[in-house]
Amino acid sequence: GAVVSQHPSWVICKSGTSVKIECRSLDFQATTMFWYRQFPKQSLMLMATSNEGSKATYEQGVEKDKFLINHASLTLSTLTVTSAHPEDSSFYICSAKGLRADSYEQYFGPGTRLTVT
Amino acid sequence: GQNIDQPTEMTATEGAIVQINCTYQTSGFNGLFWYQQHAGEAPTFLSYNVLDGLEEKGRFSSFLSRSKGYSYLLLKELQMKDSASYLCAVLDSNYQLIWGAGTKLIIKP
Numbered sequence: 001g002a003v004v005s006q007h008p009s010w011v012i013c014k015s016g017t018s019v020k021i022e023c024r025s026l027d028f029q030a031t032t033m034f035w036y037r038q039f040p041k042q043s044l045m046l047m048a049t050s051n052e053g054s055k056a057t058y059e060q061g062v063e064k065d066k067f068l069i070n071h072a073s074l075t076l077s078t079l080t081v082t083s084a085h086p087e088d089s090s091f092y093i094c095s096a097k098g099l100r101a102d103s104y105e106q107y108f109g110p111g112t113r114l115t116v117t
Numbered sequence: 118g119q120n121i122d123q124p125t126e127m128t129a130t131e132g133a134i135v136q137i138n139c140t141y142q143t144s145g146f147n148g149l150f151w152y153q154q155h156a157g158e159a160p161t162f163l164s165y166n167v168l169d170g171l172e173e174k175g176r177f178s179s180f181l182s183r184s185k186g187y188s189y190l191l192l193k194e195l196q197m198k199d200s201a202s203y204l205c206a207v208l209d210s211n212y213q214l215i216w217g218a219g220t221k222l223i224i225k226p
Contacts, residue, residue: 034214043204043218044160093159104148104208108159 003027004096006109013084013116020080021112023094029074030096034106035067038091050077084116119143121217123205128223129195137190137203137220145210151179151190152204154219160204163190192222200224 003026013019023033032051036044048064050056050071058064068080077096081088091113095106121141129135141149148167152160166172166181166188178191190203205217 044216046214046216049213091157095159104212104214105150105162105165106214108161111157111159113157 002098002107004030004094004107004109006094006112008112009110010113011115013114015085015116016083018080018082019084019114020078021092021094021114023077023079023096023109025075025096025107028096028098028107030077030098031074032097033071033077034095034097035069035077035079036093036095038093038111044093047079081114084114086116089114089116119207119209119215121205121207121215123203123217123220125218126221126223128225129192131195131197131224131226133195134191134193135195135222137192137205137222139188139190139205139217141186141188141205141207141215141217143207143209143215146183147208147210147212149179149181149188150204150206150208150214151188152206154202154204156201163203195224197224197226 005024007022035047038044046059047062048056048058048069050069052071052074056069071077091111093111095108123139150165151163153163154160164179171180176193181188202219202221204219206214
């Protein structure tokens with residue numbers, strides 16, 4: 001149980017285009033989903049926290065107009081990188097937290113490797 | 118500020134034991150996680166400690182001392198597949214996960 005999927009697993013796009021990444025909890029409902037970015041040999045950097053039906057909370061330094069997050073249902077959150085540039089190339093990982101109030105474990109998706117040319 | 122420290126890299130021999138340390142200074146504490154991350158993959162959950170002491174789970178054990186702001190992950194009978202990065206993360210007073218930079222563990226035959 002507690003499986004999270006991401007799509008696509010990798011994507012190459014041209015500078016200036018937009019890319020949408022989907023994160024789905026397959027066998028549980030996720031009230032909260034998290035979006036991380038990870039550059040090579042660095043740790044996870046939390047970009048934003050999204051709760052179903054409400055606006056995402058962005059971490060300091062993350063542009064909300066550039067990284068659009070939508071959490072339309074208890075099983076799906078999307079991250080859209082708008083007007084992508086080469087510096088946005090990174091490994092994007094989502095995670096989901098289940099409904100249980102006393103459980104703080106995050107279940108991670110397999111990640112999406114974005115390359116902007 | 119919030120800070121989590123772990124060694125950048127460690128090397129160990131197949132079949133041996135290795136201990137990966139993590140020290141933390143955070144605003145509040147609601148538990149500490151250890152995750153394993155293979156290169157190019159997402160992290161996978163290893164352990165969660167919220168009370169002091171040692172939790173054993175097969176070849177992996179995790180220890181916590183809240184008074185010292187210290188935890189370690191102990192890996193026994195090392196296998197080549199244990200080569201990975203090991204991430205320490207603390208749940209702070211806002212139930213936000215604060216991540217360490219990770220320890221890259223290299224296993225040699």
